[in-house]
Amino acid sequence: MTLDDLPGWLVGWCVDHLADEPVGVLFERRSLSAVFGLRLAGGRDVVLKAREDDGRAVSCVAAQGQLAERGFPCPRPLTPVVGVGALAVHAEESRAGGAPLRGDSPDVAVRYAAVFAWLMAELAEVTVAPPLPNPRWARWDHTDPGLWPAIDFLDERDQSTVPAYVAQTSARVRERMLATDLPCVLGHADFEAQNLRWHDGDIWAVHDWDSLAWQPEAALVGAASGAFASASPPSLAPIESSSAFLAAYQDLRGRRFTVEEQEIAWAASLWPAAHNARWEALHGDAPVSCEAVRAQATERLRRANA
Incomplete structure (x- = not known):
């Protein structure tokens, strides 16, 4: 250019x-x-x-x-x-340099969780008007009619291409999350490998601050626990890695989640992947997130009590 x-x-x-x-x-x-x-x-x-x-x-x-x-x-x-x-x-x-940290193992998850815990601790001291509406891939809390937030260029496509299990998973996730009255906080809602850079083993830069959201802490942490390893195309981390992320985050923040917060975190871990699965189906892309949701939804929904 x-x-x-x-x-x-x-x-x-x-x-x-x-x-x-x-x-x-x-x-x-x-x-x-x-x-x-x-x-x-x-x-x-x-x-x-x-x-x-x-x-x-x-x-x-x-x-x-x-x-x-x-x-x-x-x-x-x-x-x-x-x-x-x-x-x-x-x-x-310009904060150039650094390289992505690849992998989705529990050890890698713990490294990402440490950055997210630091990020959330700092954001707790930040005062701004809530950045609403929340980013569309995290907008399980929308007030539009139907299951998904209104996104014209997606809604105009053939919805019959979206697998039934994706819609069913999303409906159960959203019902569980809407039932909570946990307070909202400020957090990063696109915490993916592609948005972070590392140098000599340390975090060098976190990008994409357009993607801040105003949601319960457990929902933000849960979404990050599922999405931290995503690059292109995005997917869903293994369940054991999400579990390691959630445990490390709580340890580093010095507070254990309540039972409800644990459930909300596991529910939220599925929503971005379901959004990405819908995107794949509507665009005819390779079913990376679709297959991850198919393989993991049952256990994640069980942990979410959804």
């Missing part, structure tokens, strides 16, 4: 808000957000993020900034969120 390929508003935005202009494009990634790695004329490397403005971005970036100030390894925002038409845009420092 070259400078000529950048959105028309971007160069002027950098001049206005960073007092510098881009002279090179380091990378571009597009998913829910458009992310541009840029080299500025003054020599700085920055990352610019633009996503549809659904009202979440201001809180997410504010929380990210507070975490960076507290010394947590995440990119420091360089600007607040700025509206550009229908987009919410901000810039952050």
Whole structure:
């Protein structure tokens, strides 16, 4: 990608808000957000993020900034969120380097749990407006009609391609989770291997702060325990690894979950995988999450009392 390929508003935005202009494009990634790695004329490397403005971005970036100030390894925002038409845009420092930590064994799970426990402890000291609505893959708490949150480009596809066991699992998970009245806290709802970088065995950077959510702690931890090993395509960690993640998290936080919290954690461990299984089926992708849900749902639902 070259400078000529950048959105028309971007160069002027950098001049206005960073007092510098881009002279090179380091990378571009597009998913829910458009992310541009840029080299500025003054020599700085920055990352610019633009996503549809659904009202979440201001809180997410504010929380990210507070975490960076507290010394947590995440990119420091360089600007607040700025509206550009229908987009919410901000810039952050480039925290390049490091490598993903691969694997889904219990030992790897414990290493990820330690980062998540640190992350949640720091977020407990952060004060922002709840970043609602929650990310769509974590939105079991939606108020839309039907089982799934309303997502137009998924809803318009042939729903008959979604295996019945995926829908049935999701319905049982959601019923169990909606029955809880545990208090909500701030947490990272896309805690996947692809969003973390490690260096010499230590965590170097946690990315994707657009994915903060406002849900019960047990639900956030449970979802992370199932998703921590996911890259592309995402899947579901082995049950014994999720168990190791949950145990390590509680040890590190110095508090044992109640029976209800344990059940909510196990229920939540299935929801992202079920969302991904539905995605696979609707897009005709290889059934990676579908097979993981098929293989593990019975035991995870049992532990969830769902």
